Amino acid sequence: MKLTIQHSCADFNSYRAARVKSLFNVESGANFSLDAELDLDSAPWSLGVIVGPSGSGKTSLGRALWGAGAVYAPSWPADKPLIDAITPEGSFDDVTTALASVGLGSVPTWLRPYPVLSNGEQFRANLARLIAEAPARAVLDEFSSVVDRQIAQIGAGAFAKAWRRTQGRAVLLSCHYDILDWVQPDWVFDTATGQFSRGWLRRRPRIDVELWQTGWEHWPAFEPHHYLKLPRMIAATNYVASVAGAPVAHVAVSTRPGLAEARACRLVVMPEWQGAGVGLRFLDAVCERWRQGENRYSKPMKTLFHTSHPGLAAALRRSAKWTQVSANLVGDDRARSMQTLQASAARKGKPGVHGAGHGGHFRAVQGFRYLGEPLCG
Structure with missing residues (x-):
């Protein structure tokens, strides 16, 4: 699968814009283009990761992959606890299992609405809701970007194990390379290098207890x-x-x-x-x-x-x-x-x-x- 990204905006010619162009020998900041070859059909897969620095095209690739509708951005009610907000028509046991599977196992947290949770709890709540809803395709933008690195790594590993049981396909977009060993993705595309690689050869990090x-x-x-x-x-x-x-x-x-x-x-x-x-x-x-x-x-x-x-x-x-x-x-x-x-x-x-x-x-x-x-x- 070849994805081509072409973005453009107005080319400004204000004094400061002209001075920046002169100082740094830049003709324009109005255009952005990216070509990506993703070999997604040669083997079955469940989890892929598009990784790279900010501004390198990850979000654009995620939207181009299956359309903007596949980007997972749930709306949470402010007047319902998590246990009621996640798949209200679904099974209670499925919801609690999803919460526990991503590491949000503290029961008092289940009784709080999403807006009052910490960043780390909100991160895991979104993952739990995605697992409970189990869409066939999903793209998660800014994956783990707003939480500290230990929570990000542990949460990424927990999500990966739980997501694979849903038999759906998910693509994670992240600027952090430290989650890759924990996710163990089926494929990775690095926007910094343009390299696509299938499989992940390194083992998940060992936790010595x-x-x-x-x-x-x-x-x-x-x-x-x-x-x-x-x-x-x-x-x-x-x-x-x-x-x-x-x-x-x-x-x-x-x-x-x-x-x-x-x-x-x-x-x-x-x-x-x-x-x-x-x-x-x-x-x-x-x-x-x-x-x-x-x-x-x-x-x-x-x-x-x-x-x-x-x-x-x-x-x-x-x-x-x-x-x-x-x-x-x-x-x-x-x-x-x-x-x-x-x-x-x-x-x-x-x-x-x-x-x-x-x-x-x-x-x-x-x-x-x-x-x-x-x-x-």
């Missing part, structure tokens, strides 16, 4: 991003994942009565790292430690994990290391929980806490058990 056993001292930094407001777990062992010394994920592990099984809770991944695959790897690593008996009890235990997060539940179902063991539409009976806690306190000769109890909500909770690597053969 360190795992630390801690107390609750790091929890205050993670707590605002957890979707529930609950007291700290009793007798828990805490773990924090870090990348280059910066904390990126947290989980706490306690035990069920009689040390029959471990129970993991309070899993949080910092927003700028959501979508990078860090959270599930981190949870797997902690649960594997407990399965191997690397805990304060030196006892091998399987781990139970409960979540209401649709995206995380879907990821756990896809993993061969986990099996689903429960799915409750609503929480437990709060009155019964209060009676149980009061009776337990009485047996121990301790005063019960008035009004203390769990349940009584309409939150769907799904339970999973960590099994580890599946047996081969």
Whole structure:
């Protein structure tokens, strides 16, 4: 496919314009032309990138490729939260999955309208909406230009994985070359050199994660991003994942009565790292430690994990290391929980806490058990 761009505007002859032409030996700034050969039909593809410096013709090429109507520029309502603004007639689960797949997994953010979000959140919200709508063709202009580079790279990688599942075609227009390793595009056209290349030979950058056993001292930094407001777990062992010394994920592990099984809770991944695959790897690593008996009890235990997060539940179902063991539409009976806690306190000769109890909500909770690597053969 050959694309030819020809733009022109008025040739001004004011004093300052004439002086610029004289100083820099420029005859005119009125004309812009660009020819691009894009070999798009020789092999199947899902994601392409047109990259190059500002003013080099990326937007013009994007419009010329499939027409201006293919350039994705959604209008967002100011009076609806994200969860209502994205495909209102579509499936709730599809919307939450799209939000989680691009790293916008912080549930409180789903309840805010688009205009109040940060630049990074708006960037990911646009990607989530595109994935949920899943058009056959889309062009994304200024891709990742308004966010810091870490969010851009992690977000680009998360979007690429999710977009390929839609089976559509998307072209990203960007002035940043640092996203290419994360996107792993099927083809790239560089407007700076005029070079078209198919495939991307370099691997996605490796994320080296360190795992630390801690107390609750790091929890205050993670707590605002957890979707529930609950007291700290009793007798828990805490773990924090870090990348280059910066904390990126947290989980706490306690035990069920009689040390029959471990129970993991309070899993949080910092927003700028959501979508990078860090959270599930981190949870797997902690649960594997407990399965191997690397805990304060030196006892091998399987781990139970409960979540209401649709995206995380879907990821756990896809993993061969986990099996689903429960799915409750609503929480437990709060009155019964209060009676149980009061009776337990009485047996121990301790005063019960008035009004203390769990349940009584309409939150769907799904339970999973960590099994580890599946047996081969």
